[in-house]
Amino acid sequence: MTPLRLLILAILFYIGWRMLRRSLSNNSQQSVPPEPPPEEDPQDVLVEDPVCHVLIPKHQALRLRQDGKTYYFCSERCCDQFAEQSQQGEQ
Numbered sequence: 086m087t088p089l090r091l092l093i094l095a096i097l098f099y100i101g102w103r104m105l106r107r108s109l110s111n112n113s114q115q116s117v118p119p120e121p122p123p124e125e126d127p128q129d130v131l132v133e134d135p136v137c138h139v140l141i142p143k144h145q146a147l148r149l150r151q152d153g154k155t156y157y158f159c160s161e162r163c164c165d166q167f168a169e170q171s172q173q174g175e176q
């Protein structure tokens with residue numbers, strides 16, 4: 086193989102590589118970028134009271150952490166009742 090042929094081959098290779106890159110970049114422009122999942126506003130999340138099974142907005146609910154879980158209550162009364170029930174269950 087002569088040096089001239091080698092040069093032509095290198096140029097062809099370079100052109101081919103550039104075309105490939107251009108087509109790849111075109112493809113990426115045509116594809117719609119994935120939309121980020123809509124972030125839930127934590128204030129709009131409804132949580133269920135395990136005692137009276139009422140749905141309460143999370144920011145209004147009373148929280149009780151127990152056994153690594155967080156429970157949400159509509160009122161202190163439900164919270165106390167739940168705590169009593171779980172204590173009775175342990176005994």
Ligand SMILES: [Zn+2]
Binds near residue numbers: 138
């Ligand atoms: Zn309740």
